[in-house]
Amino acid sequence: MLDIKNLHKTFNIGTPIENHVLKGVSLRLAPGDYVTLIGGNGAGKSTLLNSVAGTFFPDEGSITIDGIDVTSLPEHKRAAYLGRVFQDPMMGTATTMSIDENLALAYRRSKRRTLRWGVTNKERARYRELLANLELGLEHRMSDKLGLLSGGQRQALTLLMATLTQPKVLLLDEHTAALDPKTAPKVLEIGDRLIAQHNLTTMMVTHNMKNAIQHGNRLIMMSGGRIVLDIAGEEKKRLTVEDLIAKFSQASGEEFAGDQALLG
Amino acid sequence: MLALFQGSVSLGLLWAVMTIGVFLTFRILSTPDLSVEGTIILGAATAARIISEGGDPFFATFLAILAGCLGGLVTGVLHTKFKIPAILAGILTMIGSYSIVIRILGASNVSLLRLTTVFTFLQDMGLSNRNAVIVFGLVVVAASGALLYCFLGTELGSAVRATGSNRNMARAQGINTDTTTILCLMISNGLVALTGALVAQNQGFASVDMGMGTIVIGLASLIIAEVLFPVRNVWSRLITLAAGAVLYRLIIAVVLELGMAPTDLRLFTAITVALALTLPLIRDKFSKMGSHGKGGSKDA
Numbered sequence: 429m430l431d432i433k434n435l436h437k438t439f440n441i442g443t444p445i446e447n448h449v450l451k452g453v454s455l456r457l458a459p460g461d462y463v464t465l466i467g468g469n470g471a472g473k474s475t476l477l478n479s480v481a482g483t484f485f486p487d488e489g490s491i492t493i494d495g496i497d498v499t500s501l502p503e504h505k506r507a508a509y510l511g512r513v514f515q516d517p518m519m520g521t522a523t524t525m526s527i528d529e530n531l532a533l534a535y536r537r538s539k540r541r542t543l544r545w546g547v548t549n550k551e552r553a554r555y556r557e558l559l560a561n562l563e564l565g566l567e568h569r570m571s572d573k574l575g576l577l578s579g580g581q582r583q584a585l586t587l588l589m590a591t592l593t594q595p596k597v598l599l600l601d602e603h604t605a606a607l608d609p610k611t612a613p614k615v616l617e618i619g620d621r622l623i624a625q626h627n628l629t630t631m632m633v634t635h636n637m638k639n640a641i642q643h644g645n646r647l648i649m650m651s652g653g654r655i656v657l658d659i660a661g662e663e664k665k666r667l668t669v670e671d672l673i674a675k676f677s678q679a680s681g682e683e684f685a686g687d688q689a690l691l692g
Numbered sequence: 693m694l695a696l697f698q699g700s701v702s703l704g705l706l707w708a709v710m711t712i713g714v715f716l717t718f719r720i721l722s723t724p725d726l727s728v729e730g731t732i733i734l735g736a737a738t739a740a741r742i743i744s745e746g747g748d749p750f751f752a753t754f755l756a757i758l759a760g761c762l763g764g765l766v767t768g769v770l771h772t773k774f775k776i777p778a779i780l781a782g783i784l785t786m787i788g789s790y791s792i793v794i795r796i797l798g799a800s801n802v803s804l805l806r807l808t809t810v811f812t813f814l815q816d817m818g819l820s821n822r823n824a825v826i827v828f829g830l831v832v833v834a835a836s837g838a839l840l841y842c843f844l845g846t847e848l849g850s851a852v853r854a855t856g857s858n859r860n861m862a863r864a865q866g867i868n869t870d871t872t873t874i875l876c877l878m879i880s881n882g883l884v885a886l887t888g889a890l891v892a893q894n895q896g897f898a899s900v901d902m903g904m905g906t907i908v909i910g911l912a913s914l915i916i917a918e919v920l921f922p923v924r925n926v927w928s929r930l931i932t933l934a935a936g937a938v939l940y941r942l943i944i945a946v947v948l949e950l951g952m953a954p955t956d957l958r959l960f961t962a963i964t965v966a967l968a969l970t971l972p973l974i975r976d977k978f979s980k981m982g983s984h985g986k987g988g989s990k991d992a
Contacts, residue, residue: 481864502868503863503864504862504863504866504867504868504869505866505868507863507864507865507866507867508866510864512864514860518858519858519860519861520861520864521858521861522853522854522857522858522861522862523857523858524853524856524857525850525853525854525857529850529853532847532850533850533851533854533862533865533867534865536847536865536866537865537866538866539866541847541848541850541851541867542846542847542848543843543846543847543848544846544847545845545846545847546845546846546847546849546850547850589865
């Protein structure tokens, strides 16, 4: 479903702060793969995710989504194939617009926008149903502006928006990192439910080893701009945090030094 | 006193159309656009030239709107495609417009006295000059407000609002933010040029220097509306914008009546706008001093 080949990305080329972030990353996701992506700061996780999303273009390599080469497709055109949830709860929604309007924006992700009404009553009925499934009471607040919602509610809604049109690939960029410890598991659970429901191919970046182990069917660890670990199937199911730390030191030849990754 | 009131209302209604345009870029798109200083005279000059050549005033006004849209298009392309900061892109359009306006006018000003304008048919129906402008102004403000309100409710309008609210999110939802930005700038400057065309026909001439300070007048009206009428939905906001523009004219008329030199007006307006823009900051400071700990942002 997603095929990344030999991806390279360097930021600030030719300046003193030149940073070679991706050093030849290749990765292939089968349809329905739910991959958790873990690694220390600067490992290149978010850069990899953003290259897929089209936030910037890679210097080298190619990205193919369901057979379509999207390597040089601009961000807004690629959006038709992708669902995205950002780390910052402010990033994924239009805060000055209402819940139903936000959903309607997401619903039209792959369509041409015309002078027809932005939200129809038929849509509203469907949104109300979908919101009720989230069990956050948002179905009674459809005309509330997003700015009035809590971070957790926003992320749950962004998840719903991202999966509304069944994207070919769902990209989750540490989408629970900014949430409080009580809300984060709830949003993760909602994500798991939506992913299972639509059998979505998913890439989830996380800082949290436990989450990386508990969710998805495949775990990938990055270090220094390369993929150093790729664990799937039964082996992933039996994985513990201790295993992961040991494997990391082995694979990257350095001590795992990330307090954040151990927390939780 | 009645004449002063009538004059302010008529002028205010014409400038209300521009205020809606300024609102569209400043608030809906969150992009400050200074090209309005140029597109207002572009509109005035286009209409004035055609009318002075004996053209139909409605057709002239329509072409003026298109001229304004064109100005917005230039600013939009400079800003989105060539990555020039919005303010600078607007200034470039504004400066360029001056030369174009002089070419359109063929002189630094053109008189429209005793020529047929869009107001003439109402005067022929027996309305006084001022009342004709008030009636026509009301119709134009109501029509442009209603059209804009409907537009903002469409799929395209929603895309424009999403662009102003959160560009990253808009792109993630498949919105070409360059296109929506250009579109919004075109509509905004079309409205501004419409005001230019109507003001020129009302005052009986178009001159190259009538655009100076337009943006500050627009902002002053917008801020008066926002400070005096803290409404939330777009529909009420559009109505209050017209009220803001009229109130601004009334305030100006009153201070002039009280003996302020007309040449000091721009300073007066600039100071008023600066104060009004600082007001929320001052209010926040006071409310923080009043209740410690409560002032923090609710979004962690």
